[in-house]
Amino acid sequence: MYAVDSPTTPAHRAPVGPGANEPAPRRRKRRGKGDDVVLPWVLSGPALLLLAILLAYPVGRMLVLSFQKFELKELWTGATPKWVGFDNYTAVLSDSAFWSVVQRTVLFTAASVVLTVLLGLGVALLMRRVGRVVRMAMIIAMMFVWALPALVQAQVFKMMTDSDVGVLNYLIDKLPGVEFQNHSWFYTPTQGWIVITSCVVWAGIPFLAITLNAGLTQVPKELMEAATVDGANGWQSFRNITLPILKPLLVIVTTLSVIWNFGLFTQNWVMRDGKPEPEFQTLATYSYVQAFGQNKYGLGSAIAVLTVILLLGAMAVYIRQMFKIGEVD
Amino acid sequence: MAVVTATAPRRRKPNPAADGTMTVGRTRTGNLVANAAGVIFSIVMFFPVYWVLITSFKPQTEWSSFDPTFIPDAPTLDNFKSAFNAPLFKQSLVNGIVITAVAVLAALVVGFLAALAVARFRFYGRRAIILVVLAVQLVPFIALLIPIFLMLQKAELTGSSIVGVTLVYVVLLLPYTVWTLRGFIAGIPRELDEAAMIDGCTRGQVFWRIILPLTGPGLVATSVYGFIQAWNEFIIINTLNDPEHQNLMAWLMQNQTSRGTYWGPLMAGAIITSIPVVIFFLAVQRNIASGLTAGAVKG
Numbered sequence: 171m172y173a174v175d176s177p178t179t180p181a182h183r184a185p186v187g188p189g190a191n192e193p194a195p196r197r198r199k200r201r202g203k204g205d206d207v208v209l210p211w212v213l214s215g216p217a218l219l220l221l222a223i224l225l226a227y228p229v230g231r232m233l234v235l236s237f238q239k240f241e242l243k244e245l246w247t248g249a250t251p252k253w254v255g256f257d258n259y260t261a262v263l264s265d266s267a268f269w270s271v272v273q274r275t276v277l278f279t280a281a282s283v284v285l286t287v288l289l290g291l292g293v294a295l296l297m298r299r300v301g302r303v304v305r306m307a308m309i310i311a312m313m314f315v316w317a318l319p320a321l322v323q324a325q326v327f328k329m330m331t332d333s334d335v336g337v338l339n340y341l342i343d344k345l346p347g348v349e350f351q352n353h354s355w356f357y358t359p360t361q362g363w364i365v366i367t368s369c370v371v372w373a374g375i376p377f378l379a380i381t382l383n384a385g386l387t388q389v390p391k392e393l394m395e396a397a398t399v400d401g402a403n404g405w406q407s408f409r410n411i412t413l414p415i416l417k418p419l420l421v422i423v424t425t426l427s428v429i430w431n432f433g434l435f436t437q438n439w440v441m442r443d444g445k446p447e448p449e450f451q452t453l454a455t456y457s458y459v460q461a462f463g464q465n466k467y468g469l470g471s472a473i474a475v476l477t478v479i480l481l482l483g484a485m486a487v488y489i490r491q492m493f494k495i496g497e498v499d
Numbered sequence: 500m501a502v503v504t505a506t507a508p509r510r511r512k513p514n515p516a517a518d519g520t521m522t523v524g525r526t527r528t529g530n531l532v533a534n535a536a537g538v539i540f541s542i543v544m545f546f547p548v549y550w551v552l553i554t555s556f557k558p559q560t561e562w563s564s565f566d567p568t569f570i571p572d573a574p575t576l577d578n579f580k581s582a583f584n585a586p587l588f589k590q591s592l593v594n595g596i597v598i599t600a601v602a603v604l605a606a607l608v609v610g611f612l613a614a615l616a617v618a619r620f621r622f623y624g625r626r627a628i629i630l631v632v633l634a635v636q637l638v639p640f641i642a643l644l645i646p647i648f649l650m651l652q653k654a655e656l657t658g659s660s661i662v663g664v665t666l667v668y669v670v671l672l673l674p675y676t677v678w679t680l681r682g683f684i685a686g687i688p689r690e691l692d693e694a695a696m697i698d699g700c701t702r703g704q705v706f707w708r709i710i711l712p713l714t715g716p717g718l719v720a721t722s723v724y725g726f727i728q729a730w731n732e733f734i735i736i737n738t739l740n741d742p743e744h745q746n747l748m749a750w751l752m753q754n755q756t757s758r759g760t761y762w763g764p765l766m767a768g769a770i771i772t773s774i775p776v777v778i779f780f781l782a783v784q785r786n787i788a789s790g791l792t793a794g795a796v797k798g
Contacts, residue, residue: 206622207622207623209702210616210617210625211624213612213620214612216609217613218613218628220669221635221673224669228646228647228650229646232642235649245652296537300530300536304534304537304541307537308537308544311542311545311548313780315544317777318773318776319748319772319776321731321733321751321752321769321772322751323547326548329766330547334563334565334760335563335564337550337567339565340565372544439734444756457645470645471645481637489634
């Protein structure tokens with residue numbers, strides 16, 4: 171689509187290779203020595219071994235666990251867990267609490283990703299318009315936000331929305347005719363989620379804005395000038411020149427945001443002091459609480475499996491895009 | 500104003516590339532609005548960071564009042580003293596440093612070798628390895644925490660042992676390490692390898708004398724990112740280990756739940772915990788962003 175016809179033909183190599191879709195360049199690079207077969211596996215051996223023990227095996231174990239009854243008894247006595255078939259899944263899927271968690275997680279993901287991407291793009295565009303000093307100020311502010319650990323980001327928002335000493339209540343209280351002293355932001359789930367979403371969006375903007383700003387530098391100035399000469403207005407140039415060039419990057423940052431925000435744990439966990447009420451559970455915290463809070467490890471695994479399944483689509487888009495762009499050659 | 504907007508000459512036209520911005524659609528009012536928006540944006544973004552900073556220097560009378568001071572009236576270091584003397588602070592600091600250092604170093608060595616394989620060899624299964632590395636970066640680690648906990652608990656590497664959590668951190672850092680170093684190594688021209696081999700170097704010598712030194716900046720950037728990842732983690736360690744064997748970030752979380760709204764000391768603790776991360780982050784920011792989207796802007 172974007173000068174990249176085939177995932178196996180990286181864009182930056184395309185002109186060099188003799189044929190766009192032939193594996194010729196690949197064959198040419200092969201040195202034909204025996205160690206080329208064994209050596210790479212020896213080199214990547216330790217990494218693969220570690221990944222196998224602490225990633226592949228746990229993935230398998232998680233799948234197995236999701237079909238077992240594994241609770242406190244099995245944990246302490248080491249008794250062989252009993253196979254229960256799809257019991258965990260039926261229990262989860264027929265539980266209305268689970269569905270409201272799914273709904274909440276999806277809703278939060280949609281809202282936070284749309285906001286982060288739109289604001290990130292807006293800030294990136296704004297960065298191209300402002301003077302050097304202002305741009306520097308924007309970058310510095312964003313760098314500090316980005317650098318803060320997620321735990322601290324969440325704690326600051328918790329403090330600023332504190333009902334007794336929160337600066338947000340103080341500022342809103344200053345508005346004429348508004349009484350906001352001791353207002354509790356986490357009394358209703360809607361307001362609580364507004365705080366959590368604001369925190370996530372605020373924390374997410376720097377990565378989006380700075381990455382997209384880097385992408386914007388790739389938009390050829392000649393194209394924009396030609397469009398202006400041809401009478402295109404700002405929106406038309408943006409729609410027909412900037413956006414198509416930015417699209418591969420936008421797809422990547424959007425899918426990454428979806429994956430990250432769908433797995434929301436830190437912010438709602440921290441803001442609810444490590445014991446989120448049902449209205450503040452996301453799939454990640456829900457699965458965690460079922461396992462480590464209720465000691466229902468089998469049930470928790472089933473929820474975790476369902477979470478990953480829900481994410482597979484976004485993960486596939488991300489990986490496909492990485493291959494398509496030709497970074498992976 | 501509207502007329503001026505429409506006809507105002509573009510400023511800086513003679514040297515549009517000087518600040519790297521686009522000149523299209525620029526007008527004087529437009530500039531003014533944009534700059535104002537930029538300033539407001541910077542203030543709003545930075546305010547929470549500023550708020551952490553000043554809260555940590557406020558005496559209790561100031562941070563616990565509904566009428567906050569925007570510049571502390573009587574700045575004090577008491578909050579920092581309180582954080583330093585809080586239970587388990589020093590222990591968690593030492594644990595955090597040990598766990599992070601070991602995990603980063605191990606991930607770097609193991610990851611470098613794997614990156615070498617994917618970047619410098621064409622072999623059957625190479626694409627599969629890349630696919631695995633890309634995919635596992637995306638799996639929410641919390642989802643795998645249940646089986647990992649059960650596994651490490653059986654091996655008696657949890658509770659008062661920091662071995663288990665260190666191993667988990669190595670694996671947590673590994674995909675990104677391989678991925679980023681792969682990019683750095685791929686950026687070194689193959690001709691250098693070939694020239695060295697013609698001059699009589701063995702494969703091993705090429706890796707050791709050519710590729711390793713040239714990947715230096717990449718190794719620094721990757722290890723700093725790894726440091727940040729491991730340092731910021733608190734959920735896994737909090738689940739696996741007992742309170743005496745936490746890192747600083749988990750200590751901070753425990754502080755919040757045990758001391759509640761004791762904001763002054765809590766924010767001082769947050770600053771102490773964040774300082775190494777913020778410094779390192781600001782030093783290598785450029786590489787972190789490009790690792791996740793590398794190549795995406797080559798167009």
